[in-house]
Amino acid sequence: MQIPASVPRRWMIRALAVAVLATSAAAAPQSSEAQRDNRAARPSTSNSIPATQTGTIVRTSDSNLPVRRVVLYKSGVGFFEHQGEIQGNQTVGIDFTNGQLNDVLQSLTLLDLNGGRITGVNYNSQAPLSQRLVSLNLPLAEKTDVAQFYGALRGVRLEIRGPSGVITGRLLSMERKTRVSGGTTLEVDLATVVSDLGEVRTVEITPAVSVQVAERDVSQKVSQYLALLASVRQDELRRLTVATAGTGQRQLYLSYISEVPVWKTTYRIVLPSKPGDEPLLQGWAIVDNTIGEDWNSVELSLVAGAPQSFIQQLSQPYYARRPVVALPASAQMSPQTHEGAMFGGAAGLSGAVLDQAGGLVPGARVTLTSSAGQSIGSTTTDNLGRYSFGDVPAANYTLRVEHPGFQTEFVQGLLMGGGREVRQNVTLQVGAQTQTVTVTAEIPPMNTSSAEIAGVRGGNVGSGGELGALGAGVAGGRLLQRGALAAPPAAPLAAIAQISQARQQMESAAEGADLGDLFQYKLKDPVTIRKNESALVPILQAHLGAEKVSVWNASEGSPRPLRALWITNSSALTLDGGSFSVLEDETFAGEGLMDPIKPAERRLVSYAIDLGVRVDKSTESTPQRVTHVRILHGEMVQTSEMRQKTVYTIRNDDKTSREVLIEHPLRPGWSISATGPQPDEATSNLDRFRMSVDPKVTRTLQLDESQPIQTRMALTNVTSDQIAVFLQQKSITPAVEAALRRIVLQKAQVDSLDAEGERRTEETQKIFDDQQRLRENLKALKGGPEERALTQRYTQQLADQEKRLETLRQESADLQAKGEQAQKDLDDLIQNLDLDATI
DSSP states (O other): OOOOSSSSSEEEEEEEEEEOOOOOOOOSOOHHHHHHHHHOOOOOSSSOOOOSSSSSOOOOOOOOOEEEEEEEETTTTEEEEEEEESSSOOOOEEEEEHHHHHHHHHHHEEEESSSOOEEEEEEEOOOOOOHHHTTTTTTSSSSSSSSHHHHHTTOEEEEEEEEEEEEEEEEEEEEEEEEEETTTEEEEEEEEOOOOOOOOEEEOOOOOOOEEEEOOHHHHHHHHHHHHHGGGTTEEEEEOOOOOOSSSEEEEEEEEEEOOOOOOEEEEEOOOTTTOOOOEEEEEEEEEEEESSSSSEEEEEEEOOOOOOBBTTTOOOOSSSOBBBOOOOOOOOOOOOOOOBBBBSSSSEEEEEOTTTSSOTTTTTEEEEEEOOOOOEEOOOOOEEEEEEEEEESSEEEEEOOOTTOEEEEEEEEETTOEEEEOOEEEOOSSSSSEEOOOOOSOOSOOOOOOBTTTETTEEEEEETTTOOOTTEETTTTEEEEETTTOOOOOOOOHHHHHHHHHOOOOOOOEEEETTTEEEEEEEOEEEEEEEEEEEEEEEEOOEEEEEEEEGGGGGGOOOEEEEEEEESSSSBBBEEEEEOOOOTEEEEEEEEEOOBTOOOEEEEEEEEEEEEEEOOOOOOOEEEEEEEEEEETTEEEEEEEEEEEEEEEOOOSOEEEEEEEEOOHHHHHHHHTTTTOSSSSSSEEEEEEEHHHHHTTEEEEEEEEEEEEEEEEGGGHHHHHHHHHHHHTSOOOOHHHHHHHHHHHHHHHHHHHHHHHHHHHHHHHHHHHHHHHHHHHHHHHOHHHHHHHHHHHHHHHHHHHHHHHHHHHHHHHHHHHHHHHHHHHHHHHHOOOEEEEE
């Protein structure tokens, strides 16, 4: 139901928290808490049926608000709309369960559509029993025995009636004592009371004795206590009351969300019995009505998606400072399905237009049209007769080629998708007629060249090549043994044609529409589903592109691949995830699971075990070796490779050919050789390789992978010994060796000049030290005849040393200049060296 745009916003009230209705007691005045306790303890007098999943409308006055619209979500919640007539100042009661009331308080919306107003929304509050017992001021717990009960009545006036008469007084104590009577030990309860005159009497409480509380307020509290205990049985039922104010008859609108069973999707994939026909996809939704009332002609919508939803205990009074919000939980488990491609959605189409003699036809008009008749694009062939279309969405297409003086050519059945580049040449015939060609060879959409039935040939069960033996089926890739039942006989071709025609004429009962991140299937006609019943509703009828393949993955642990369909969602609808069954020639062929599939998305869905094909895998690793050397900017980078060869051996024992998909796992850092086979499709975890295997033929698929490892070294650190090691390992080329040796020789020259300079420096330092000694000795001489001769000798030595120092200074300067030049030559040699060699 759509809310009229003219409804004023002031008439809409969103119930988030409401007050508790108070009741007045007919007897003595009671506290507001006691009034609520009495009201909660009283059972409902309405004739409504308690709801189990959503609200049940209770007729107070003559109101009736039936369910008008239901929207079910995959997250396990439902959106419900009620609408009905009310009159005057009328109240409407709705019963919910304890858990549902929290959802209702979070989402309740009310509208008086005809000028009235909502004056209040109330519900019976339920504090925890322990909290409500505290308010009684009576020291009784939830679980109390007789002794504890009497203990709570100490000081209360009692009237005790027994065989000896009536005793009135206040209870002093209640004791349990042991008494021996007739040789038997008994336990008895003794009540001690004190009368108004101070008389103390003890009475044995036996079945013949009755005790009555003589104080009215205490008696009422005891009644309230018992009523609270009784109310625990009705904790699951909560009454929400809506009060309205207005005149005359009006329409009241009410909506909320509530927990419901998750609606489920199931599909039928009907494979064509005639070549050229497209497979048919039928979708069904399973809907459960577990609420407390019937859905009579409701507007039903099914939303594929999981909007965020949680439960917050809004209906529970809080006595702690911090609110408690339950953690969100999900019971939805993803099935084990085949991953969608990360690369390979849209495809490309190209080719050439030729005449009958094989000559190129430039200027021909080429138009690409989808199977639905929508023009995708148009182009003209170039001077070499070539044409191309890029980024073509996955679907079936028709190619139209026309040129003056030639017949118009139509090429039908072009199945695009998977990121592959499709090439289609067209030959034009001279004349003015029109010719149509159906393409079935380049990308066969389905192996339907024969009218055989799912592994049945001439009434006999085959090897399982076509769709697996009928004696066994597959559900989700798991073999289900069906005993030794004989295969059902093939249906007559006439009956198959009649069934197929009737199936093609079926219409979907729902319309699909995008809702932001969600997708909605809205049923075209109202739906009636009785309470506690379920319905199977057709929501989808569309053609789709499909290719029959066999999929093998080593992680499955079986040499047998799975029979699968490589389907392309060529419809405009999002396919919700669910189970599916495959029918071929109106015979069951298998079943499986699939995840949600968006329009134009391609996905693998498996449904049977291929008993006609076996696959084996072997691997071989080679040691690490250097494959590439790069020298640039004074650094040598050696790239080595870890190599692994994987060989898949595929044997087709069946009588028909197979398109086998090998799923090869991706490993971080490893890449497949560009000169070898390339994948048809890549997911985030694996590559898929296609192999065509003829009957009774064995084929192999070899994949060479490598992982690069780089080692970096500064050229200034290269030595002759390292060059020798490189040569021994065959990790450098002769050109690299010659370059490295030039660097080593230049380094040796620099080192030699540095060594010579060091020697000059050391000799200079020794002379300085000796001169210091001579000067100290000269200071110690006194000038005598013998000392004068020694002075002359020391003086001559100092003069000679000065001459040597001058020579050393000159030689050091020359060596330094030569060393700087040699270092510059070495730096230039290293920086200017640029080599790129493949080993």
